[in-house]
Amino acid sequence: METAQETIQQTGAKAETSKTFKGTGSQVLLNGLIEEGVTTIFGYPGGAIMPIYDALYDYADKLEHILVRHEQGGIHAAQGFARASGEVGVVFATSGPGATNLVTGLADAQIDSTPLVCITGQVFAHLLGTDAFQETDVINITTPVTKWNYQVTDAKEIQEVLAKAFYIAKSGRPGPVLIDITKNAQIQVEEFPEYIKCNHIRSYLPKPKVRIEYIEQAAELINSAKKPFILFGQGVILGKAEQEFKAFVEKTGIPAAWTIMGEGAIPTSHPLNVGMLGMHGNYGPNVLTNECDVLIAIGMRFDDRVTGRLDKYAKQAKVVHLDIDPAEIDKNVKADVGVWGDCKETLPLLTNLVNENKHEDWLAKFKEYNQQEIDQVITPELYPTGDEMTMGEVLRNINEICGGDAVIVTDVGQHQMVACRYAKFNNTRSNITSGGLGTMGFGLPAAIGAKYGAPDKTVIAIIGDGGFQMTPQELGTIMQFGAAVKILILNNRFLGMVRQWQQLFHDKRYSFVNITSPDFVALAKSYYIEAAKVDERANLKAALETMINHEGSYLLEVMVGRENNVFPMVPQGMGVSEIRLK
């Protein structure tokens, strides 16, 4: 009798717990990551996160963990992953220095709206505030650079907090989220309920219900415009609204220019894509910003590198601003019509209400300016006649070889501007760069992540000799995990962008921009990565082909002219129409 009863009770209990899980906080965390669709984690273990890593040992078939060489590399890799794939990037780091090493990446992801979930270990809850070994106040350090953060001290909180973290990271205007988990919560054993994804937080409105009045007012302005001009940013990509955007542009026939974060949302070769905005953007889009009558900003935030001096920016124009973040509307540039909403929803509504049009005369103006830029800047840069190689001709060769299908990851500086200006993109999520924060050292680790995010694509990391030396340790990650990243170092033996400013604005006082480099080829080879160096134009194309066609990772160093400058340029403090061609 007793035995039978026991059996019944056991089966009953089993049936009840089929969806529950008994285990540690660490296990339930990893289960939650799997529920959220995570397959790849970038991380680095340490004392306070050891229980999670111990659990991870048994999850090798479900979760691929990439051991980076520095937590900053880990978070940049997760950013690259998120940007290339459209998924949430996941990072593990330990407490103290592990967590503080994430800060640059968090700031970068925050300003560039990249969805990340970072898990940091923390000392035991009873040690909080005692200056324990590797204790640091991660929550307060990361508050200004996270969309949300939370410290878990009880394993029972883990599921709900993780579900919230993913929801917050990817909804609305995306951003980085950090969860700090004390060691006791990682080892705490509990009977956990079924994991439930989060789809609502009462104090958080990721996007509003679109109000048709916005759309009507915007359509009215657009339909009455004689010289309308579209500026688009990463919002189009983050909103996965590339098709909706293309339909809007094509129906209205309005010329459209991009911020570097928005590049690739429509192909570079699209006839209505008139080029790049901002400090090193194209001539026409900058000058004509101050001639258009209606400015339609879509998913962009009027960064100062885009607008130049604000009191000389598009003063003549009526402004329509579509954004998912209401704090961006009227922040830098006053909108005459603010369209608050998800552009995936607002753009089709707007497309319905706008008239079909072709602004041929207006578009011709862009072409005129473009011709001037081609003659004075682009041709000399892409087809130089001097002995020294230019960064532009390297990009031209890449375009010829890849045809615009590669994912280009850049670091920060002159090469970044040249890459954004000249690289051809057929596809969205192909230009991965540190836009808002301008983080040198971003390129190499972000390229590793991008390769995991877009495994079928050729991923080329274009990096300067300065930026490469900020995170070269990630060559070790490439070596160990075989990420087939093509690393292209454009070496001008200077911190080129700073040098350019010193030349133009500081009387050529080259203060600490003369940077020396190791033998990059030997360095790569010491990590068993194939490598070569080119210093003559005659060998450039073949070397690039070798790099791109090489199976696996490859490093190519190209020696370019020392004192080449990036033009056009809107000098800081000047209006966009004061852009200089030389």
Next chain:
Amino acid sequence: MSTENTLEYKTTKADFEGKQEYTITVYAENRIGLLNRIAIIFSKRKINIESLNTSPSEIDGIHRFNIVIQESYEVVRKLARQIEKQIEVLKVYFNTNDEIIWQELALYKVSTDEIAERVTVERLLRQYGASAVVIRKDYTVFAVTGHREETDALVKALEPYELIEFVRSARVAIIKDSAGFHEKLKEFEAVEPGEELVENEFLDKGQKIFTM
């Protein structure tokens, strides 16, 4: 109220340029760390908080912050949006002084001998509407509730008579044109946001903007 008609904004810009006292009211979840998240929005922009009060609201679990700053309309509007953007913040309102009822509480510790001996002190206290909270042999504590000028005026008046200690609370403020947060909260709790959930600040809605 802090209203805004974006289409007409440019012509009325002058109205918004000067700095004045604004009371920002924040409805938020009661969570550890949120005060820091809100405070750094000000310090990041090097804006001084003149007065800060946190307290429960009419709804269990929802906290109310009253923050007083001296800034221009434009700055306050942007700050309000940045605060409202924080995940655990439900709603932010900002108001000028004529749009709110507010009070501050001040406590004054004075020597009991002084009051007993000097009639003028007693008269001062009557005049300023003070009430005695504690009376001991050695000292007496008076309380005054009122606006800053009122509590300040009594400090000045008491200075000649051994004001031993003085402290003033942060401002607490009620928005005149507010129907409370109960109805609002229902909208926030709905999984699908309705059109009316958040006032459309970017449309011409006159007085309805930033009101409840």
